[in-house]
Amino acid sequence: LGTRAFLSYNATGAQGSSQDTWKFILVGKAGAGKSATGNTLLGKKEFASRLGARPVTQACRAGSMRWSGREVLVIDTPDFFCPAARDMEACRELNRCIVLSTPGPHALVLVTQLGRYTAEDKEAVKRVREIFGDGAMRHMVVLFTRKEDLAVDSLHDYVRLSDNKDLKGLIAACGDRYCAFNNRATEVERGQQVKELMGIAENMVQENGGRCYTNELY
Template sequence: FQKRMEELPKSSYGAKAEGSVEDTQFVSSSSLRLILVGKSGCGKSATGNSILCQPVFESRLAAQAVTRKCKVAKGMWNGRNILVVDTPSIFEAKAQDQEMYDDIGHCYLLSAPGPHVLLLVTQLGHFTAQDTVAVRRVKEVFGEGAMKHVVVIFTHKEDLEDGSLDEYVGNTDNHSLRSLIQECGKRYCGLNNQATGEEQREQLEKLMAVVGKLERDNQSSFYTNDLFHDAEMFRRDGDSTPEEYLAKVQAHIEKQKQDLKVTGSHWASKALHRVKNHSLYIYIYIYIYMYCCSEDIYINKLLLSPFI
């Protein structure tokens, strides 16, 4: 973690970040801050390159995750600075070790005082159980309130050919995907990360239109929480040691996990009460949905108990 700290831009945001595509200040109050989130291999780095119109993030087909640590790059769109943070595999079920907390702490430092948008990347037609886990991990890492700032990015838009993304989303029988789209206010966009020239510009315009509406809905406020405040203070004033900062990171993440468990347990209890006089089909459906969306053992036992 200390090595990563040395790679951070200096306080007051005056230094150029490695991989930047614009030779201006690192960040300003008017910068649009975006964080790429999602499971490994979904195309986060390629999406970042499409947004910046530059190959600043390493992106290639590989058996294992290519991005090993958080990276930041920036560009311009219609005269506005764009700051993009690419993330490693911190949204996987197995990401529970000390390196994960280092990566999360690094992500917070790079995007402090907080992102305007979380771009949740998934491949068109391949929203799997791993994606569902990634959604839950986003809530654990940033807090459930961060979903108000999520835009879903479907990569491989070219697979639609002449089809409509709206029709695809509206007609999908993937209940987890439909739930996600509803939860994030039906904010989504498709990208062909192989596009160039006019096609690349047009799809970026569509994405920025979605982002712009999200900003208006949120009254131009970015998402923040206590840990983003700690990260900003640590980076700006050095008010604690790296060890103290990482301890805050771990405590914050564990608290958010616990908050999600409490919320999920309450939701499950209400759901069970509502359907107790309905058909077994509805009951089984709710159990399967909750099992896919939660790794909380308590919730799963609660839902499964009538069948044991």
């Protein structure tokens, strides 16, 4: 079975959760800071996050928070967005991601490091589109980590002045939805960052008719 066929077959019959729960899937290459970003978003150390020669996250995990009276489920993902991640174990973790995010994610949060949008990031985006379909871009937000390294006055200026055509193309494909996190921020700054991301997500969900993203996987 191909990856999508395997997932479609194995996710059939998965139990959905309340439509009142928003689900965010953190996607991107290994080492981009997905787990640390998830912890910042949740306001607690839900996911293991540390520097290492090998990826720390080996399995999909989920943590939840409350935002404006709504439950938000944040799903951290292992390194199954690289081209080599096509073995049975990777398929099992992809299937787990699909089950956790049933009936579909409200946001795919693509995590990439500020100043380092590389060929690996580009391949990870390609893999996301292979798995979730091109329609997933309408539900995607680009989130830059290492906001503290920003060398210009604003993130908008960084994107505008960037000579990375692949990065600019990605942001355009995502409807110019992007923000940045300092995952070592003070509690006050953390709250401001989360508020910005949630505001972007809320506008995006409204633009998508209030619906989560669904395709044949769900």
